[in-house]
Amino acid sequence: MVPFGGWDMPLHYGSQLDEHHTVRRDAGMFDVSHMTVVDIAGAGAGAYLRHLLANDVARLASGQALYSCMLNERGGVVDDLIVYRRGADAATPYRLVVNAATRDKDLRWLAAQAAGQSVTLAPRPDLVLLALQGPKARALAAALLPQALREPAAALRPFHAVEDGTVFVAGTGYTGEDGFEVMIPATDAVRWWEALRAAGFAPCGLGARDTLRLEAGMNLYGQDMDEDSSPLVSGLAWTVAWEPADRDFVGRQALERERAAGPAARLAGLLLAAGGGVMRRGQRVVTAAGEGIITSGGFGPTLNRSVALARVPAAAQGVCQVDIRGALRPARLVRPPFARQGRVLVVDGN
Amino acid sequence: MSAVPGDLKYTKDHEWIRIESDGAIAIGITDHAQHQLGELVFVELPEPGRSLREGEPCAVVESVKAASDVYAPVAGTVIAVNTALAGEPNLVNASPYDTGWLLRLQPQPGALAGLLDASAYQQLVDAAD
Known part of the structure; x- marks a missing residue:
């Protein structure tokens, strides 16, 4: 066990190397409940996120997700995150998942940017996030999902999400493999973990999570980018939505100067x-x-x-x-x- | 609990030394050391023929977590290295005292006097835990 962002987390459950190979070849599961989930509602939620994020949530239809950085005024990265545009019948129109190590800073930043706007922010520490990853993950997980989600989850494309009742299933991950990220009430977590384990998912720790994301070429916040490095010098230029040119997002001016000068x-x-x-x-x-x-x-x-x-x-x-x-x-x-x-x-x- | 075989000599740097019948010595890292390092992914060994001073870094073991130097426990000349570790560095984890050996040295005369016996090394490991 190692301390990580205020949590005690397993580096591995026996062999980090075996866990890595299991995710590339079979199916592994990660308890990533340390990640911070924030639900966003209010009449101004869309406009708020279009100003907060370097990527543009206007690109999202219901049930779609987007990877984005949120920047400071200097164009440095405050954090990277995934934003989900939820369905019309969901309790809130947007859900954000940000990092654990940056939780307090992020919540302060989210609140400061929301000042004076018609937006409510609701952190969701009551949810558990399980990442089910690997070529066999989708098939193994399907049988354990609520009946209403089985078919849509089986057909779920990357960066899409479906939900029913208290179960939220996203086609996202941090390994470069197919699979789901599932959000469920913390009170159901042990039951899910045990059922997933019985279904064939191998528990995997932080060590394998890091080598899988590194091989997949995915950045880790605080290492590959931080408040003093912009998306342009962090391999993340593709996540910046420059168009429409009149969308004013935090950090845009600094980023445009850097782009014009050439990173x-x-x-x-x-x-x-x-x-x-x-x-x-x-x-x-x-x-x-x-x-x-x-x-x-x-x-x-x-x-x-x-x-x-x-x-x-x-x-x-x-x-x-x-x-x-x-x-x-x-x-x-x-x-x-x-x-x-x-x-x-x-x-x-x- | 780490294994500490009674028939070997040890150093405070968590290396073991087996004195062989021909007077040469085999060197590896202890069970305690491999456990602390975690799964090994790379081992770098010296060229046979190289002369080593006591305490000189002579090998590198890299795990999923970090790199560590291995120090020559005594002065001597490298006569062989465990070439199997190039393809299977995890032999050191699986079998630290046997197939996971690192190198063999021809020690200089009298060089073995300062080594720890198993009980002294066991005390050192117990104090570290």
């Missing part, structure tokens, strides 16, 4: 040559265009090779070196993801 850096993937060891956060990256730094690194079990995300000079490309404990080891800049859907996606050029 000085970018977040790249790094693949270490065989036999080089393991890349870790904070290690120096030496490229022909200047030096960079690893923001997330580790061993990628699917690749059987060390992979990393690194902030490097914008012009850096191709072969480079990583300073691993004083020795410069050959590596190569690649475009993430490294692995998704059970498959390795980068070619080994070494």
Whole structure:
């Protein structure tokens, strides 16, 4: 068990490596109830979110989800989150899921931005969030869902959600595999966990969650981006909705200046040559265009090779070196993801 | 509970030393050490023939969590390394005192005097837990 964002969480339930492979090949479950769920209602909810978020909730139809950053005025990332546009009969029109480590800061920021607007914010500590991930997750989970959700969940596309009564099922995740994220009342959580386990889901801890998301090329807030780095230098430019040009979102002016000047850096993937060891956060990256730094690194079990995300000079490309404990080891800049859907996606050029 | 075989010598850095019949020594990390490190994913070993001073970093073990140096428990010359670890670093987790050995040294004469016996090492592990 390790402390994480005010929670005690299991790093693994026995073998972090086995848990990683189970999610790539079979079905694993993560208790991610540490994530902060906030329901948003009120006549001004849509306008509030269009100002709060760098991505645009106007793109969402009912039952759709969007990944977005919320920025400060400098264009730095306050947090990254998923926003769900709920169905017409849901209790609130929007649901946000933000990080655990940033909970207090986020709730203060959400409240401050809501000042004077017709918006109500309702944190939902009464909900438990279970991530059911892996190629077999969808089929194994379907039988355990309420009857009304079985068919829609079986057909659920990525970044869509369905709900019935107290059960909310989303086609989202943080592993690069198919699956669901399920929100249920905390009072039902143990029953669900035991039923899922009996159905064949292997419990998985924070360790596998981190290596799965790293291989899938997904950022971790506080490592790969923070309040001093913008989406443009964090591999997240694709999440910024520049159009319509007259939508005024927090951080837009700073971001437009950075875009016009050309971002000085970018977040790249790094693949270490065989036999080089393991890349870790904070290690120096030496490229022909200047030096960079690893923001997330580790061993990628699917690749059987060390992979990393690194902030490097914008012009850096191709072969480079990583300073691993004083020795410069050959590596190569690649475009993430490294692995998704059970498959390795980068070619080994070494 | 970590295993501490009675027939081995140890260091305070959680290495074990087996004195073999030909006077060479085999070196590995203890069960306690592998447990603390977590699952190993990479092991870097020295070149055979290399001369090591006592206390010199001679190998690196990297787990899913972190990297650790392994120090030469005594002065000597590397005569063999466990090449199986290149493909299966987790042998160190599964079998730290047997198939998970790291390297063999030809020690310098008299180099073995300062090593801990099993009971002294057991006390050190107990104090750490």
